[in-house]
Each structure stands twice: as C-alpha cells, then as structure tokens.
Amino acid sequence: MSNTGNKHLLALVLSxxxxxxxxxxxxxxxxxxxxxxxxxxxxxxAFLVLIPFFAVRFKENIKIARENKELFILGVFNFLGMMLxxxxxKYTTSTKSVxxxxxxxxxxxxxxYFILKxxxxxxxxxxxxxxxxxxxxxxxxxxxxxxxxxxxxxxxLLVLAAVFFxxxxxxxxxxxxxxxxxxxxxxxxxxxxxxxxxxxVILSGKLPINTIGLLVSLYLAIFSSVIPTLLFNYALKELxxxxxxxxxxxxxxxxxxxxxxxxxxxxxxxxxxxxxxxxLSVYIVTIKIKK
Numbered sequence: 001m002s003n004t005g006n007k008h009l010l011a012l013v014l015s016x017x018x019x020x021x022x023x024x025x026x027x028x029x030x031x032x033x034x035x036x037x038x039x040x041x042x043x044x045x046a047f048l049v050l051i052p053f054f055a056v057r058f059k060e061n062i063k064i065a066r067e068n069k070e071l072f073i074l075g076v077f078n079f080l081g082m083m084l085x086x087x088x089x090k091y092t093t094s095t096k097s098v099x100x101x102x103x104x105x106x107x108x109x110x111x112x113y114f115i116l117k118x119x120x121x122x123x124x125x126x127x128x129x130x131x132x133x134x135x136x137x138x139x140x141x142x143x144x145x146x147x148x149x150x151x152x153x154x155x156x157l158l159v160l161a162a163v164f165f166x167x168x169x170x171x172x173x174x175x176x177x178x179x180x181x182x183x184x185x186x187x188x189x190x191x192x193x194x195x196x197x198x199x200x201v202i203l204s205g206k207l208p209i210n211t212i213g214l215l216v217s218l219y220l221a222i223f224s225s226v227i228p229t230l231l232f233n234y235a236l237k238e239l240x241x242x243x244x245x246x247x248x249x250x251x252x253x254x255x256x257x258x259x260x261x262x263x264x265x266x267x268x269x270x271x272x273x274x275x276x277x278x279x280l281s282v283y284i285v286t287i288k289i290k291k
Contacts, residue, residue, distance in 0.1 A: 009286065012235035012247055015228035020254020022224035024263050029216035035086050037209040038217055040201040043194040045221035050187050064184055071176060071185065075192020077169040083200070084162035091155025098139040100159045102252075105132055107167040108245035115171055118240045123288045127246040131281035135249035137274025138256050173233060174241040182233030190225065246285055249278045 029038050054061050065071060089097050105128060112118040136142075176185045201207050209217070236244060253275050259265040 008235045008238035011231040012239060012244055013250055013282065015231035015235065016247060016250040017254040018223055018228035018231075020251040020256075021258050022220055023255035024259045025216050025219055025224070027259075027263070029213050033209050033213035034204070034206040036197070036201045036204050036206040037213060038220070039082060040194075040197040040207070041209055041214060041217035042220040042225060043190055043197055045218050046190045046225040047194045049221060049226055050190060053183065054187050061184065061187070064180060065188055068180065071180065071188040072192040074169055074172055074176070074185065074189035075194075075196065077165045077172070078189060079193045079196040081162045081166040081169065084158050084165065088155045088158030088160075088162060092159060096156060097159050099136060100156060101163060102132060102135045102139060102249070103160070104163045104166055104170075105135070105245045105248055107163055108170050108248075109242050111167050111171050112174075112241040112245075116174060116241055118242050120242060123284055124242055124246065127281045127284040127288070130277045130284065131246050131249050134274045134277030134279075134281065135252050137277065138249070138252045138271050139274075142270060170241055170244065174236045174244075177233045177236045182230050182237070185233050186226070186229050189229075243285055243288075247282050250282065253278045 026038065085097070085101070109120060109124075109128060113120055173185055173189075232244070256265075256267060256271060256275070260267040
C-alpha cells in the first residue's frame with residue numbers, strides 16, 4: 001500500500017474509533033439529560049469551535065458557502081438521521097434498532113454503486129459480509145429471542161429512514177469532499193445541524209442541561225464531531241464510500257471496548273468473535289487497497 005493509502009486508511013480507522021467513544025459518553029449524559037439537549041449543545045459547541053478556523057479565510061469560505069448552498073444539505077441529512085432514530089426507538093426495541101442501523105453498510109454500498117458509480121468486486125462483497133456479521137454480533141450478542149414480537153412496524157420504518165439519510169450523508173460527503181475539501185464540507189454541515197436543532201430543543205422545552213451534560217456535549221463536539229469528521233472527510237478524498245462503509249463497524253467495536261474498560265460492561269466471547277470479524281473486514285480492505 002502506498003504512503004498516501006496508508007495515511008487515508010489510518011485517518012478513517014481513527015475517525016471511527018473516536019466516533020465509537022460517543023456511545024458510552026452519550027450513555028453517561030442521557031442518564032440525567034434529554035437527547036434533544038445533548039444534540040443541541042453538542043453541535044452548538046462544535047459550531048463555536050469551528051468559527052475561528054472559518055474566519056482565517058473568511059471571504060473565501062463565505063464565497064464558497066454562498067455559491068454552493070448544497071453543502072448545507074449534509075447537515076439536513078445528519079439532523080434527520082438523528083431525529084428519526086430517536087423517534088423510532090420509542091416504538092421499537094433497542095435490539096431491532098441496532099440491527100436495522102447496521103444496514104447502513106449495505107445501503108451505502110448500493111447508493112455508492114448507483115450515485116457515485118463505485119465498483120463492487122468480490123473482495124468488497126466479502127468485506128461487507130464479514131463486517132455486517134461482526135457488527136450484528138457486537139451489537140446484539142445474537143440475542144434475538146422474541147425479536148419479531150416486539151416493537152412496531154412504525155418504529156422499524158423510522159429507524160430505517162434514519163439509515164437512509166445517514167447513507168446519503170456518507171455518499172454526498174464523499175462527493176463534496178472531492179470538490180471542496182474536508183473543512184468546507186464539515187462547517188456548513190455542523191452549522192445546518194445546529195440551526196435545525198434550535199427549534200427542536202426550544203419547542204420541546206429541553207433546553208436546560210446539567211454540568212455533566214455540558215461536559216459530555218463539549219467532549220462530543222470536539223472528539224466525536226469536529227476531529228473525527230475532519231479525519232473522515234480527509235480519508236474520503238482517497239478511499240471510496242463503499243470502503244468507508246465496510247470499515248464502519250470499527251465504530252461499534254470501539255464503543256464495546258470503551259464501555260468494557262470504563263463502564264464495566266461485560267464483553268462476552270461471542271462479542272469478541274464479532275470484533276474478530278470486524279478486524280478481518282479491515283484486513284480485507286487493506287489488502288484490496290494494497291493491490
């Protein structure tokens with residue numbers, strides 16, 4: 001693999017590992033705060049962090065944003081994905097929600113094939129299978145008892161809709177990054193997500209937040225929004241959307257390990273085997289890039 005390929009693959013893996021830390025962090029914050037509050041303050045802090053960097057090349061960045069308003073659509077996709085998933089979880093089970101969310105891998109691959117004209121060969125298909133198997137095992141521990149008897153079709157469809165919007169987010173991030181660069185893809189996305197979350201948090205009456213919520217939101221803003229998204233956007237300048245989706249479950253593996261180390265959650269032998277499948281999918285992608 002070339003040094004360029006190494007750097008972009010490493011950036012992708014690091015971004016996913018950092019995103020994985022958001023799950024245990026959110027769990028801590030949501031014990032005493034509402035999801036709408038966390039979403040709002042997370043993206044408010046992210047927006048404030050990015051403003052000084054935007055101001056460095058203010059005139060040029062403003063011109064790009066004005067002339068390419070489609071950049072803000074990424075924030076719309078991201079916001080709709082979050083809100084639809086939160087709404088869907090109310091009407092379905094966590095297990096079903098997690099399984100449906102893992103379909104993101106498949107949806108991204110299908111959309112990338114048709115929208116970005118990315119190729120889907122044998123190695124990628126094998127990587128998709130291993131990655132999907134690993135993600136499902138890690139997320140559910142294969143505990144499917146009574147799965148079809150719980151939840152509602154409404155909840156399942158809402159979560160599936162969230163997956164569709166997140167897939168569009170990945171697809172158009174890849175497309176826009178090639179044209180505008182990582183930062184000018186990130187800033188409008190964060191700004192749009194922040195703006196859309198304002199009426200939601202105010203109308204729901206969930207604006208108040210405690211100290212733990214603020215600290216977690218600040219952490220999420222920097223280490224689960226700004227830094228990993230910049231790394232992800234950098235990676236997508238070289239790696240295609242299908243490759244990024246195959247490695248995506250590294251995020252689930254990271255969340256499981258962090259929860260095991262810091263929250264004392266158990267990690268079964270079966271879940272470890274799921275982690276093995278995820279790592280195997282990364283290895284397949286690495287070999288593919290090398291070839």
